[in-house]
Amino acid sequence: GAGVSQSPSNKVTEKGKDVELRCDPISGHTALYWYRQRLGQGLEFLIYFQGNSAPDKSGLPSDRFSAERTGESVSTLTIQRTQQEDSAVYLCASNPSWGGNTIYFGEGSWLTVV
Amino acid sequence: GESVGLHLPTLSVQEGDNSIINCAYSNSASDYFIWYKQESGKGPQFIIDIRSNMDKRQGQRVTVLLNKTVKHLSLQIAATQPGDSAVYFCAENPNFGNEKLTFGTGTRLTIIP
Numbered sequence: 001g002a003g004v005s006q007s008p009s010n011k012v013t014e015k016g017k018d019v020e021l022r023c024d025p026i027s028g029h030t031a032l033y034w035y036r037q038r039l040g041q042g043l044e045f046l047i048y049f050q051g052n053s054a055p056d057k058s059g060l061p062s063d064r065f066s067a068e069r070t071g072e073s074v075s076t077l078t079i080q081r082t083q084q085e086d087s088a089v090y091l092c093a094s095n096p097s098w099g100g101n102t103i104y105f106g107e108g109s110w111l112t113v114v
Numbered sequence: 115g116e117s118v119g120l121h122l123p124t125l126s127v128q129e130g131d132n133s134i135i136n137c138a139y140s141n142s143a144s145d146y147f148i149w150y151k152q153e154s155g156k157g158p159q160f161i162i163d164i165r166s167n168m169d170k171r172q173g174q175r176v177t178v179l180l181n182k183t184v185k186h187l188s189l190q191i192a193a194t195q196p197g198d199s200a201v202y203f204c205a206e207n208p209n210f211g212n213e214k215l216t217f218g219t220g221t222r223l224t225i226i227p
Binding site for chain 1: 148159163216
């Protein structure tokens, strides 16, 4: 597709369950980001993939959070044993490998933990 | 650690007036700055960017000003319209797009009809 695609767009899960969120970046974009945004708040960096380099996981809030990326395409963010404080929108973004270009965001996956 | 912050969390402007949204950054090594607009229920959208070798850049009804001396960034929106109501984020990048962006908290702009 033309833009960053995320799925599911909305997810309601029970506390303690695991969830997987998927991101399809723009074709040809080697850099991929995950951000978390709680209601009414700013963007919280989670993880950054750049090509074949080791990902920057410095933003992951706990070991319940993990992310993988298949080559330079699809990424999956996994949250294990979800807690109510995990409720947020999870935004994925991508940009090309060469510097200077802005990053483009998907519409987000809205996660509600009940 | 380094961070990007905004001076005002909310701003209300009369339709047709100009608005200015401010952003302070603390990383003097930042080389590239971007403003994003986020409408309710949507992902952030690119508005305009500026590199550190510039102090002003204009787009359609928007102007970004960069003052490196005081590490200050602003977004000016001319002749505001109801569709300008959104949250605006500034973001910085220390290596012209080759490293992760750091976002500010955001300013909610409300246009009053």
